[in-house]
Amino acid sequence: MSEERTTSDPARRRPSAQHVEWHWATPQAQLILGSGDLGAIFRFYRSVHGLNQTQLGQRLGYDKTYISAVEVGKRSLEDIGSRRRICDQLRLPPHVLGITDPADSDHRAMLQFGESTVRLAEIARQSGHASAAVAELWPLAARLEARAEDGHTERDALRLLAHARVGLGVALGNVLPEERLSTAAHWTAKSLPIARHFDDPRFVSYVLRMHGNELRKAGLRGAAVERLRHATAIAPDLETRAAALPLLARAAGALGSPRMFDKVTRECTALLDSVEHTSLFNPFALHEIRLRGLVATGRTAAAVRLAENPPEPPLTVAPQWRVIELVTASHVRLLGGDDKGAVESLDVAIQEAARQRLPHQLQRIVRTAGKRLPDIRHSATHALEQLRADIAA
Known part of the structure; x- marks a missing residue:
């Protein structure tokens, strides 16, 4: 196949995942990728990136006539090594062109079970176990991001990545202290570029x-x-x-x-x-x-x-919401002069915030207690310091 390669070897840059991943995630691209038609894939890629056949050939190491022949179906590419190299250059998941390897199989298994991981992590967070949710979602998000950089930017992978990023950000928003909450917002923000490329207003x-x-x-x-x-x-x-x-x-x-x-x-x-x-x-x-x-x-x-006249908490309320409500209601009781009622509620809130590992809520308790309730402020500060030590470790 040497006669089909260009005689020169121009510097060819692989386009970054950030630039191409959204194009491979479109419904049109999914149909093309699902067909496995290399000619259609070439045409779509050129259209997205504004390349002519000569420029695509230079990127892949083929001359214009070979690219043209593949696109019109007059030539095929059966060599596994060449197909793998094309997937690498165009940032395509290898299985699209019939290539399987252990890493690709692991990736597809991750997609299969990833949604369950996200759902279970959300259940854990809603049940007052946000730290467990972080532990589940962090490796999933990291693996998906690494695979996206390797070219696995198919629609299902990107949607799962968006869900994992959001879930991780929200869980971090429960377990991080106030001065680090920007990290939680950072993770949820990383899902916005993906979401905006899906034709799904609900998502x-x-x-x-x-x-x-x-x-x-x-x-x-x-x-x-x-x-x-x-x-x-x-x-x-x-x-x-x-x-x-x-x-x-x-x-x-x-x-x-x-x-x-x-x-x-x-x-x-x-x-x-x-x-x-x-x-x-x-x-x-x-x-x-x-x-x-x-x-x-x-x-x-x-x-x-x-x-x-507070309403009764329903069975569906998350445990952290009970802590949030206790702190807010205590603040209002203090404003209304009911120090005793505030102390009783804040005592319960401290215990629950420490058990559920909610430093942000402990910080709210410290502010609510202020100088007026020194014992409450001391207890909340002590519980917060313990959580900080655990986070640092």
Whole structure:
């Protein structure tokens, strides 16, 4: 096959995964890759990258006439080594051209079981075991990213990578202290470029709302509101919109926007009887969001009145939400002069935050206690220091 190679050996750069992965993830590309038609793959690649046959030939080490013959079906490429080299240069998963090896088999097995890993990690996080979720998702995300760099950018792999990144970011948002929460937002942000290349508004809305919530926790309130408003705007159905609205309400309150906060909480209330309740979208979670938002927007008296009649926590509420609610309700009780009730609630919150390894909530307790409740502040600070030591180790 030497006569088919170019006589010169120009410097050929492999395009980066960041540049090509989205093109291989499109529905059109998936059809082409599924056919295994090398000519169609060549034509698609040239179209995406604006190359002519001569330029593609230079990249692959063939002359123009050979590329042309392959594209019109007059020549085929049966040599395994050549096919493997083409996959390497074009960043294609080898099995697309009929090449199998242990690494490729492992990759496909990872895709097969990866979704289960993401689901189980989410169950662990919702059950108060965010550290276990991180332990499951970190290696999965790392392996998927490494494989993407090696050319495994097929649609299923990229979608799984986006889910793994989001899940990891959200789990980190539970277990990291406030000064490191930007790391959680960083991981959720890494899913946005992938999500935007899928024609799936529900998926994009999901990534936007998860990223927006981590931005809020990291203190980037304006950016959080922007992402969460976008998530609600593109939601294709009431369930998806209802999933984003409580997070938007919380971000609007944190931003200090009473008008937006009131508008969003009214919509949440209107949807409570129309949408199935979840761990976030339920009267108990919305009660906590209202309490915190009212205080943040300068309406303490209204928050104190609302705190007098809390709803019962549903079975679907996540354990960390119970801690969040205890801290918020205690803050409101202190504002209303009920120090005894606040101490009782914060004692429980410290124990649960330490057990679930929630440093951010312990930091909230320290701030809530302030100088007014020195014993509570001391207990929360001690528990926080222990968690910091564990994280550092």
